[in-house]
Amino acid sequence: MKNVLSIQSHVVFGHAGNSAAVFPMRRLGVNVWPLNTVQFSNHTQYGHWSGTAIGAGEIVDLVEGIGTIGVLPRCDAVLSGFLGTPDQAQAVIDVVRAVKAANPHARYFCDPVMGVTEGYRVEPGIQEFLVRHMPEVADAMMPNHSELQRLVGRELETAEEAVLACREVLRRGPKLILVKHLLDRNSPADRFNMLIVTEQEAWLAQRPLYPFARQPVGVGDVTSAVLVARLMLGDSLRRAFEHTLAAVNAVVKATWDAGRYELEIVAAQDQIARPREWFDAWAVDAA
Numbered sequence: 001m002k003n004v005l006s007i008q009s010h011v012v013f014g015h016a017g018n019s020a021a022v023f024p025m026r027r028l029g030v031n032v033w034p035l036n037t038v039q040f041s042n043h044t045q046y047g048h049w050s051g052t053a054i055g056a057g058e059i060v061d062l063v064e065g066i067g068t069i070g071v072l073p074r075c076d077a078v079l080s081g082f083l084g085t086p087d088q089a090q091a092v093i094d095v096v097r098a099v100k101a102a103n104p105h106a107r108y109f110c111d112p113v114m115g116v117t118e119g120y121r122v123e124p125g126i127q128e129f130l131v132r133h134m135p136e137v138a139d140a141m142m143p144n145h146s147e148l149q150r151l152v153g154r155e156l157e158t159a160e161e162a163v164l165a166c167r168e169v170l171r172r173g174p175k176l177i178l179v180k181h182l183l184d185r186n187s188p189a190d191r192f193n194m195l196i197v198t199e200q201e202a203w204l205a206q207r208p209l210y211p212f213a214r215q216p217v218g219v220g221d222v223t224s225a226v227l228v229a230r231l232m233l234g235d236s237l238r239r240a241f242e243h244t245l246a247a248v249n250a251v252v253k254a255t256w257d258a259g260r261y262e263l264e265i266v267a268a269q270d271q272i273a274r275p276r277e278w279f280d281a282w283a284v285d286a287a
Contacts, residue, residue, distance in 0.1 A: 246275035
């Protein structure tokens with residue numbers, strides 16, 4: 001059984017952060033240790049919410065508590081998502097170092113949430129911290145299109161440009177980049193693109209883009225979670241990527257069909273594990 005320490009936000013109602021990521025990983029057969037950076041009543045796109053963030057010191061204390069009972073060597077991966085302050089981000093780096101000291105084979109997957117995304121507004125300073133420091137620490141990064149642009153400091157318009165940008169980030173440390181939502185001027189307007197890149201491989205795939213009046217929150221969190229789980233379970237890069245796209249499509253389609261705003265993660269759980277629709281990826285040559 002693989003174990004993932006998931007350091008993300010949490011909402012009591014709805015699906016964002018750990019409230020979107022934990023269930024899919026568990027449904028796929030991966031054990032999850034959730035550590036919530038914030039606890040809100042609901043995500044902030046509703047315009048009203050209540051709740052609080054935890055301090056950076058508490059993040060470290062909680063992981064030290066896990067270490068005290070001797071289970072850190074069983075942690076196979078750390079996944080981080082929304083982080084509210086640079087201090088929280090530094091705490092995650094400290095946690096990753098502690099986990100890797102206990103288990104040198106553990107991997108760190110960083111979802112570099114920046115700007116207003118997935119229902120939260122990131123505080124000033126966190127973007128700069130993520131751009132400057134996280135690539136040197138992360139084994140894998142999972143930005144969306146705008147976050148990838150911020151990581152390389154320029155606009156990107158095509159899949160080929162995005163592959164080159166990903167490899168620029170890879171030279172700073174990560175071994176894998178997943179672009180959770182790629183904007184490609186050459187793709188049909190009704191398609192949703194994802195891209196995954198290593199030094200040796202680059203795969204692009206598409207699923208339908210559903211015309212929600214307002215897009216559901218938490219899709220990126222589900223995407224990162226499914227990819228981490230499939231890689232932990234031993235899938236090849238392409239297989240994990242295709243499964244991720246298919247599983248997320250199942251969740252989004254179930255939400256669209258139900259006419260809902262919050263993701264229908266529980267309703268789509270069987271297809272998270274065994275998607276009915278599959279979308280083949282193809283190789284991208286950026287040379």
